[in-house]
Amino acid sequence: MTPTTPVASITGTGLWNAPEVITNEELVASFNEYARLQNEANAAAIARGEIAALTPSSVEFIEKASGIRRRYVIDRKGVLDPQRMRPYFAPRPNEEISLQAEICLSASRDALAMAGRDAADIDLLILACANMQRPYPAMAIEVQQALGTSGYAYDMNVACSSATFGIEQAANAIRAGTARAVLVVSPEITSAHLDWRDRDSHFIFGDVCTAVVVEDAARATAPGRFDILGTRLATRFSNNIRNNAGFLSRCEDIDRDAHDQLFVQEGRKVFKEVCPMVVEHIGGHLAQLGLTPQGVARYWLHQANLNMNQFIARKLLGSDPSLERAPVILDEYANTASAGSIIAFHRHRDGLADGDIGVICSFGAGYSVGCVVVRRVN
Ligand SMILES: CC(C)(COP(=O)(O)OP(=O)(O)OC[C@H]1O[C@@H](n2cnc3c(N)ncnc32)[C@H](O)[C@@H]1OP(=O)(O)O)[C@@H](O)C(=O)NCCC(=O)NCCS
Structure with a gap:
């Protein structure tokens, strides 16, 4: 899309941080304990050469290879438990808001406040992220209901590019006249798709949610x-x-x-x-x-x-x-x-x-x- 005069503007952004932090030191200590326990349990098979022993992770490697020092997560206890190595999320009944929908709310409201808009001003909500909690009903429609946005809503997934692809869909909807204001929300619960037992990647991800308001440029008034x-x-x-x-x-x-x-x-x-x-x-x-x-x-x-x-x-x-x-x-x-x-x-x-x-x-x-x-x- 290459307009001569701008069709759409980004008028608001919002961010929700997951409540807990894991430092590299804590992560490596738990991984190394997991590796020790695995090697202890499989000592005989390792000695027979049937399986390879797990090697320890290192904070120095992680920081040099990636630049990552810490990450926010929804549940650190489950991740850091060497017997579990994945977050623990309590199952919720269908009558309760889903975890992934819930983490969209404050980021979305902050983005709307920055844009100077009410939820009802939004006539398209795109929930764009790398992992959906379920196939249907669309996560986006649950967030639409919880926020009170108007019009329609849908999910889309292009992995790490979901948010920018979502911004293009928002601008296209504005150009086509099917929406005047669009909310693009990206609730990333990456701690659930990461194999925390894998030394090559256990340090890579963290949880977060972002929200972006995209509006018809001709109607946009927000400063900045x-x-x-x-x-x-x-x-x-x-x-x-x-x-x-x-x-x-x-x-x-x-x-x-x-x-x-x-x-x-x-x-x-x-x-x-x-x-x-x-x-x-x-x-x-x-x-x-x-x-x-x-x-x-x-x-x-x-x-x-x-x-x-x-x-x-x-x-x-x-x-x-x-x-x-x-x-x-x-x-x-x-x-x-x-x-x-x-x-x-x-x-x-x-x-x-x-x-x-x-x-x-x-x-x-x-x-x-x-x-x-x-x-x-x-
Ligand atoms: C993942 C990444 C940080 C790994 O860094 P890298 O420099 O490529 O590291 P390598 O996988 O080549 O491993 C180098 C060495 O470190 C070792 N190593 C791997 N993980 C380790 C860890 N946690 N601790 C210590 N050493 C480790 C490897 O075993 C290897 O050892 P060797 O040289 O003796 O074989 C890096 O490749 C990367 O970020 N790539 C792009 C990822 C990306 O953008 N993905 C998009 C996802 S959305």
Whole structure:
């Protein structure tokens, strides 16, 4: 989408932080105890060479390889219990609001307040995230009811790119005249899809929810809003980030806790293949809009890996970016799937002059890349 005059504006953003924190030190201590217990239980098979002993994780590796220092989670007790290694969520009756719908509420209300809108002003709610709590009824419709938004609502999933793809759908609905104000909510309960027993990835994710209000630019009044100058999406199939859990799993007689029913990735391959794709995608999108990477005041990039973001920004700008120009939140939040670039945007949206250009860019499983180019209106 490349409008000559902006069709849609981002007028509000909101953020919900999960209530508990796990530091790398705590995470590694629990993983290493899990590994010790497993090795003790399997000592004979390990001695016979039938299975490999588990090797310990390390805080130094995690910080050097990813830049992640801590993460917010809904339940730390279950994750850190070496006998359990997954969060504990109490089942709820159907009459009670679902956990995933509940975490949407405060982020959404904060985004609406920033936009100066009531829930009833929203005529489309898109719930865009990497994992849905259930197939139906749509999570979005439950959130629509809980907030009191109007019109219609639907779920969509493009893994880590769900939020930026959702923003494009919001702008398209506004252009088509089917909505005037859209709420894009991304409740990411990544702690439930992460295999906390897997040394290669146990440090990667955290829980969060973000919300974005996108409005018809002609009706937008909120100060400090961002006109959307263009959106550009791309996908290319890859098995390098994959989760096989689905409604066929029970018919395939698969253990729901098996490794491949959770997040699995070839991290190094992802790094090598996705970085050039993102550089080309952002560069091409800016050129299409008559802009240059140097002309961008702020890059709110997907937050999976610090080295990845530095590589991408360096390729675009020709030098290392300042933290002000390419803000980092993954040290505090870890990878929060589709919410990462939106958290960066929400937390680092101030300090821009009227007319300054910014890029929100997500990338991840699919592969998928979503780029939203915005211009600050003070
Ligand atoms: C996951 C990631 C942090 C791993 O970093 P990496 O530098 O690629 O690390 P590798 O997997 O190549 O492993 C390097 C070494 O560290 C070891 N290692 C892996 N996990 C470890 C851990 N937790 N503690 C200590 N060592 C570990 C490996 O065994 C390997 O050892 P070896 O060299 O002796 O074989 C990194 O690849 C990444 O972030 N990739 C992109 C991920 C991404 O964006 N995904 C999108 C998801 S939405």
